[in-house]
Amino acid sequence: xxxxxxxxxxxxxxxxxxxxLLTNKFHIPKVLGALLVGIFLGPAVLDIVHTSSFLDILSKxxxxxxxxxxxxxxxxxxxxxxxxxxxxxxxxxxxxxxxxGFLFSRLYTHDFVExxxxxxxxxxxxxxxxxxxxxxxxxxxxxxxxAILGAGVCDDILGIIFLTFxxxxxxxxxxxxxxxxxxxxxxxLVAIAFGFLVYTIFVFLGKLLHTDDIPVYAxxxxxxxxxxxxxxxVSGIIGSYIAGLVIGxxxxxxxxxxxxxxxxxxxxxxxxxxxxxxxxxxxxxxxEAWIFIFGFAAITILSKILGNGFGAKMCGYKKQDALxxxxxxxxxxxxxxxxLEAAVELALIQETSFSIILVAILLVDLISPILLNMSFExxxxxxxxxxxxx
Numbered sequence: 001x002x003x004x005x006x007x008x009x010x011x012x013x014x015x016x017x018x019x020x021l022l023t024n025k026f027h028i029p030k031v032l033g034a035l036l037v038g039i040f041l042g043p044a045v046l047d048i049v050h051t052s053s054f055l056d057i058l059s060k061x062x063x064x065x066x067x068x069x070x071x072x073x074x075x076x077x078x079x080x081x082x083x084x085x086x087x088x089x090x091x092x093x094x095x096x097x098x099x100x101g102f103l104f105s106r107l108y109t110h111d112f113v114e115x116x117x118x119x120x121x122x123x124x125x126x127x128x129x130x131x132x133x134x135x136x137x138x139x140x141x142x143x144x145x146x147a148i149l150g151a152g153v154c155d156d157i158l159g160i161i162f163l164t165f166x167x168x169x170x171x172x173x174x175x176x177x178x179x180x181x182x183x184x185x186x187x188x189l190v191a192i193a194f195g196f197l198v199y200t201i202f203v204f205l206g207k208l209l210h211t212d213d214i215p216v217y218a219x220x221x222x223x224x225x226x227x228x229x230x231x232x233x234v235s236g237i238i239g240s241y242i243a244g245l246v247i248g249x250x251x252x253x254x255x256x257x258x259x260x261x262x263x264x265x266x267x268x269x270x271x272x273x274x275x276x277x278x279x280x281x282x283x284x285x286x287x288e289a290w291i292f293i294f295g296f297a298a299i300t301i302l303s304k305i306l307g308n309g310f311g312a313k314m315c316g317y318k319k320q321d322a323l324x325x326x327x328x329x330x331x332x333x334x335x336x337x338x339x340l341e342a343a344v345e346l347a348l349i350q351e352t353s354f355s356i357i358l359v360a361i362l363l364v365d366l367i368s369p370i371l372l373n374m375s376f377e378x379x380x381x382x383x384x385x386x387x388x389x390x
Contacts, residue, residue, distance in 0.1 A: 008049045009058075009271070011041060016270035031132045031369045034270055038277020039362070051278045055271065060236070061223075062272035063128055065264045067237040068222040070131045071244015072257045073140040074149055079245065086150030089311035093151065093329050094123045094158055096307030097300065104299045108292050114353055117343045121336050121357055122300045124159035126365070127152030128237070129331040132269065133369040137376050144321050147312060148328040149241075155329070156235050157184060159339075180233060187232035191225065191239065195246045202250045214252045215259045221247065279337065280362055281355070293356055297363040301371070304330035324375045331368045332361045 019033030041049040101119035109115065130148055134140045198221055205217065222243040229239030247253055285293065309326030317325065340357055343349045349357075 005052070005054050008052075008055070011049055012037060012274045013267070013270050015041060016274060030136060031129055031273055032366055034273030035277045035362070035366055037270075038274035039280050040277070041274070042278040042280060044277075044280040044283050049274075049278060051275065055275055055278070058268070059272045059275040062264070062268035063237050064222060064226045064240040065219075065260065065268050066128050066131060066272065068218075068240040068244040068247075069135075069257060069261055069264060070127070070140070070149055071241040071246075072248035072253055073135075074146060074245055074248060075141070076245050076249055078146055079150055082146065082150050083154075085315040086147065087154045088315055089147060089151040089308050089325065089329075090154035090158060092311030092314070093125065093155060093304055093308035093326075096310070097122045097303035100299050100303040100306075101296075104296060107295075108356070109353065114349045117340075117349050117353075118296075118357065121339050121343075121361075122303065122332060123155075124332065124336045124339065125152050125155045125304070125329045126331045126336065127155075127329075128272070129365055129369065130328045130372065132273070133372050134328070137373065139376060143317065144324045144328065147317065147321075147325050151308065151311075151325070151329060153238055153241060156238055159235075159336075183233045187229060187234050187239075190228065190232075191242050194225075194228075195242060198243075199246050199249065202247065202252075206251050214250075215256045218243075218247050218256050219260065276365060277362065279358060283359075285356070285359070289352075289356060293360050293363065296356070297360040297367070300332065300360060300364045301327075301330045301368060320375075324372065327368060327371045327375055330371075331365050336361055 015037045016034045019037050020030040023030050023033040038049075039045060043050065098119040101122045102115045105115045105118035108118075127148060130152075131140070134145050134148070139145050202214070202217070206214065222240045225239035225243040226236035227239070229242075230236045247256060250256075305323065305326035307326070308329040309322040312322035312325045313319070337358075340354060340361075344351065344354045
């Protein structure tokens with residue numbers, strides 16, 4: 001019923017605010033508080049708020065806005081100049097998790113397909129969580145922030161290919177992949193052409209309209225781009241991120257970002273991060289299963305630190321920055337959960353394996369923001385990073 005939705009939203013927003021006060025007091029990223037709220041209010045603990053199509057839609061809208069803001073924070077020229085580096089970082093960040101996840105899962109099951117799913121699911125990164133942490137740390141415009149965002153976009157595209165592999169694993173053909181690559185390529189051609197058109201329109205509108213009207217058109221553009229991306233089989237967050245890159249170059253970008261940021265901070269962000277925690281249905285596992293879960297969570301984080309960190313070192317980043325990039329890329333979310341659900345629906349993994357991977361992902365999302373915060377706090381007094389010149 002409608003009133004139930006209202007109650008659940010109210011509880012989420014209220015408890016996220018309360019938990020954020022606690023996390024701020026202990027200098028812990030507020031993202032962690034929102035994730036804990038989902039676990040606390042959800043089926044795993046109090047069982048008073050549940051996942052629903054309504055919350056799922058709001059969560060997806062939240063991701064679009066979060067990535068749109070991230071795009072506005074990014075300098076377009078620097079992003080384009082670093083594309084080659086981002087691709088290398090992303091590729092290394094896929095190879096390591098795939099191999100380590102596959103090998104470690106052999107301790108739990110010897111089913112080849114399940115082992116492959118364990119590895120494939122942890123290849124994808126959820127930069128939405130990291131972005132919130134970077135914004136809080138005021139590190140979005142640093143070398144690390146740009147690398148995480150850029151590699152995250154490349155990672156998401158590669159994640160879509162992996163998702164296609166999972167969904168079509170029982171009927172995989174060369175034509176399947178050819179179509180996916182063609183659609184991705186076509187999307188970027190359309191997105192670039194549309195971006196130039198929108199930029200011209202916004203420059204024109206900026207001279208004719210009151211600046212308070214611009215955020216409305218910016219939001220519409222972000223949603224249209226997200227829809228366009230989904231139509232071409234690409235994640236909607238890539239479309240909204242591109243929209244942010246375009247709007248970020250306009251004169252009214254600063255004011256537009258501030259107004260949209262307020263909306264996201266007060267409403268959408270709490271819903272998105274709490275919704276991740278709501279996915280946890282139970283904490284009833286055997287002692288042996290918990291040992292494996294903690295081990296797999298450690299491997300999930302370590303694989304990204306090694307993979308993305310190694311890729312960053314290959315691209316000339318300093319050791320400390322490479323470590324931060326690896327930690328920042330270790331969060332998992334949307335693509336991983338979609339891939340995991342698809343694997344269950346296709347009977348590629350058992351329900352117990354699904355639950356184990358899900359809990360491990362949630363643990364990673366709880367731990368990674370703390371590690372990222374610690375990596376910056378360590379050298380806070382001497383950290384005077386500036387964005388690399390193209």
